[in-house]
Amino acid sequence: MPELLALTEVELQHESLRLSVCPALGGAITRLSVDGIDVLRPWDGSDSVRRTSCFVLAPFSNRVGDAGFVHEGVRYALRNLSAEHPLPIHGVAWKRAWRLTAQTSTSLRLTFTHQPEEDGVLDWPFAFEVEHEIKLDDTGVALQLRLRNTDSRSMPAGLGWHPYFLRHETCRLQFEAQAVWQNDTQNLPSQKTPIPAGWDFSAEKPLQQPGLDNCFVGRTRPVTVRWPDKRVELTMHPSESLDHMVVFTPPAEMGFFAVEPVSHANNALCMDDPITNGMRVLPPAETMQVSCKLQIRRMTRTVQ
Template identity: 60%
Template structure:
């Protein structure tokens, strides 16, 4: 198989009851995750839109950047939007680029993407970086690891995360704990940090319902649990401590999915007065940011 074929092919990993598919050419996206034949992520619809896949990487930042610009070490940098659905830059660069296959096994995969801020690419992100994504199936579930290395001569701000779209199935239940949440303004940008209101509090497992969330929770502690009693499946997502923010997106239930995104920083952290205080990291030349997330899957008694 030549390199072009390796990039374009949808790659399937298998281990026991687990099936995980990835399409490197489609932003390196996970296109399917199933357990005992039950889809847990929204299956890719076959289109050329990565937003219709199951999960993609957020790098070198998550969510939106206000006014399409940010400041770093006294310089102001403008960013263009890479998504026709959004007027502001969103989700970084990597989800809009083809990835390369570095390693491939029956139950593991290593992908890479290299960004060089040359020509028009500098409008997408003004610093050079290398990104690596490791995916490993285990007897318990999936281990994901991201590493972003600054290969520029200058320091650069950086953030990382994942954007999974989970299927609702039937009476889906969600639980996670966070210290606070950002309320949004009319542009869907964080405007005010508040304690988590009762209607958005999932510290105790409860039905997902329709809370109309598209908000960033701050200070996530412990795992994120998702249960599908009608399917008899439970998912436990364990992001590492650096992924202490959680973006939760709950569109109308009839759309059939919701998103719970472990990320390192607040929405629009790049556009805030002190990005580092809101989770952005500053990487010196040659420095790397690494994060990991474990997803454990198990059978539970099926609801009647």
């Protein structure tokens, strides 16, 4: 991880909307606010990317079991890059510095390049490049990811974002999905089931403490988060291929929760049919692209 002195933020602004990024700290978004009100948890200034506002998940999301996976008949080992987790998690890009390759007052582009050299082959065995474009406009924030396979072999690939939303004093959530993965003792998916009533947010309701760290399948509609006391509403519009969603709701006193639009199920790399569970196979030089719009608006009055 980079030295603290190198963790410089780059700031964007469009009217009342402000966003900051730290390229050296996993290319993470470190703050997102409207009218001075934070909608994502602001970075605490430490050298931990898990204390930022949002980071990119590439080339896979969430956990991988068995310390590796099989692709086209070859088994590849993966090492764990996070001391806080016993299994490989969230890919490689969040643990490496990115390069700022383009910038205006309201937009920027970050680039991350991975080469499987020396120990890097245990981080991810294939060469790839990711570009992350961030743009502010009148309606909110537009995010776009492009992952290109720069290897001479095909590679499995997945993408997503890991935003940490603030709870504030009141928080209401709405999303719709078709099913959810129940987890085993390693927090890996073990059984896909209908969504239990306590986890059903198809009608907007207070977040409370559902105790989730689960992957929902078959998201078809936008996700809405409202903070009535702050008079702020955020609607997340992931692209169609981001039809899985990891929802993480730690105890309320921690002050945040995560709703992560992703392209595949947790541990899809190790499932019998990774492609059915959302993984892509990218031939050499092929690109995978996803997007997510964060539409942010101020409500004219407090609605409970």
